Amino acid sequence: MIKLHSFGEAFGLIDASPFVAKVKLFLAVHEIDYQEINDVMSLGKAPKQKFPYIEDGKTLVADSEMIIEYLSKKHLIEMDSWLTDEQGASAHLISKSLEENLYWCLVYSRWVNDDTWPIIRSHFFGSMPFPLNTLIPLLARKGTIKRIEGQGMGAHTADQVLAIAKRSFASLSTILADKPFFFGDKMSSLDIIAFAQLSSFTLATLSNPTNDAARKHQNLVAFTKRIQQSYFSELSL
Numbered sequence: 001m002i003k004l005h006s007f008g009e010a011f012g013l014i015d016a017s018p019f020v021a022k023v024k025l026f027l028a029v030h031e032i033d034y035q036e037i038n039d040v041m042s043l044g045k046a047p048k049q050k051f052p053y054i055e056d057g058k059t060l061v062a063d064s065e066m067i068i069e070y071l072s073k074k075h076l077i078e079m080d081s082w083l084t085d086e087q088g089a090s091a092h093l094i095s096k097s098l099e100e101n102l103y104w105c106l107v108y109s110r111w112v113n114d115d116t117w118p119i120i121r122s123h124f125f126g127s128m129p130f131p132l133n134t135l136i137p138l139l140a141r142k143g144t145i146k147r148i149e150g151q152g153m154g155a156h157t158a159d160q161v162l163a164i165a166k167r168s169f170a171s172l173s174t175i176l177a178d179k180p181f182f183f184g185d186k187m188s189s190l191d192i193i194a195f196a197q198l199s200s201f202t203l204a205t206l207s208n209p210t211n212d213a214a215r216k217h218q219n220l221v222a223f224t225k226r227i228q229q230s231y232f233s234e235l236s237l
């Protein structure tokens with residue numbers, strides 16, 4: 001059976017990481033059995049020093065997109081074969097916007113902003129013994145802020161990052177409109193990616209200006225709730 005290395009459920013979400021959530025939803029939608037291994041301490045041993053990665057026997061596959069490609073080939077899944085070429089191209093670019101831009105607003109809201117950082121610190125590092133519980137979170141926060149700065153989002157003020165996130169939420173809300181899924185009645189891989197990124201804001205039990213801004217869009221809240229309830233009903237909403 002496939003082993004999925006993840007951070008684990010957190011803040012009412014199926015995983016603290018939207019990239020892990022994406023793989024978990026893909027596995028659930030396609031009814032692929034797997035064993036989940038939550039071990040944040042082993043992140044350093046991950047092939048790309050990031051979660052998710054999977055083990056399939058001796059094969060290791062890291063990166064959510066590559067995992068989905070690998071599993072699609074193995075299980076002969078063609079989730080997007082019904083999309084037109086134009087829809088497929090738009091889906092690709094929207095998903096890149098979500099994962100390469102909106103995602104960094106999420107990281108900023110959790111790791112940079114002082115309103116949410118204490119909750120993140122206590123969740124990931126609270127059970128460590130003293131003095132690790134003071135030193136490790138400091139180092140981890142410093143490292144994450146360096147990555148956010150390297151990516152570019154970290155150069156902005158909190159208000160500017162919030163404005164960037166708000167524009168993405170509004171655009172996604174407009175595109176989704178009152179459809180069940182982004183391209184109509186049927187789920188595509190864009191819905192999997194959109195669920196993973198959006199639910200990290202709409203369904204998180206963390207109250208901050210970014211999550212509150214996402215929750216103003218009723219259709220995005222309903223979309224993420226519906227999917228979480230359909231595939232992960234054990235998580236309370």
Ligand SMILES: N[C@@H](CCC(=O)N[C@@H](CS)C(=O)NCC(=O)O)C(=O)O
Nearest residue numbers: 017018019049050051052063064065
């Ligand atoms: N492109 C990767 C991104 C994965 C990623 O950024 N994972 C983050 C969590 S959301 C991570 O493991 N971060 C740990 C670190 O950078 O130390 C994917 O699609 O899987």
